[in-house]
Amino acid sequence: MQDKIINFKVMGDQRGSLIALEENHNVPFDVKRVFYIYGTQGNITRGNHSHYQTKQLLITINGGCQVTLDDGKGNKETYTLNKPNVGILQDELVWGSMHNFSHDCVLMVLADSYYDDKDYIRDYDTFLKAVK
Numbered sequence: 001m002q003d004k005i006i007n008f009k010v011m012g013d014q015r016g017s018l019i020a021l022e023e024n025h026n027v028p029f030d031v032k033r034v035f036y037i038y039g040t041q042g043n044i045t046r047g048n049h050s051h052y053q054t055k056q057l058l059i060t061i062n063g064g065c066q067v068t069l070d071d072g073k074g075n076k077e078t079y080t081l082n083k084p085n086v087g088i089l090q091d092e093l094v095w096g097s098m099h100n101f102s103h104d105c106v107l108m109v110l111a112d113s114y115y116d117d118k119d120y121i122r123d124y125d126t127f128l129k130a131v132k
C-alpha cells in the first residue's frame with residue numbers, strides 16, 4: 001500500500017506544542033466532519049468497515065492505538081499511532097479497523113463527508129466485490 005502516513009508540523013515553544021490542520025493543505029480533502037473516539041477498552045476492536053466514498057484522516061491526539069488498513073487487493077498493513085503529530089489516511093474503499101487502544105487514547109477522525117449510514121460497507125465480502 002502506498003504510504004498513508006502524514007507528518008504534521010509541530011509549532012512548539014517554551015509554552016508547549018501546537019499543530020494546525022487545514023483542509024486541502026495538510027489535510028488532503030475538504031473536511032465535512034470531525035469525530036473522536038475515547039474511553040475504548042484495550043481489548044476492543046472498532047471500525048471493521050469500509051466506505052464507498054469517504055476519505056478519513058486518523059490522528060491519536062492523546063495516547064495510542066493500532067490501525068489496520070486493507071485495500072482488498074492483497075495489501076494489508078498495521079500501523080501504530082501514538083503521536084499527536086502523525087496521521088493515517090484511510091481512503092475510500094479501504095477496510096479499516098482500530099485496536100489495542102491505550103486507556104487514555106483519544107482518536108480524532110476527520111472525514112470528507114457527512115455521516116451517512118448508506119456509505120458504510122460492513123460486510124467484508126461485499127467490500128471485496130466493491131473493490132473489483
Ligand code: TYD
Pocket residue numbers: 033035037045046047048115
Ligand atoms: P460506529 O461506526 O459503530 O463506530 P466505529 O466505527 O468506531 O466502531 O459508530 C458508533 C455510533 O455513532 C453509531 O451509532 C453511529 C454513530 N455515528 C454518528 O452518528 N456519526 C458519526 O460521524 C460516526 C462516525 C458515528
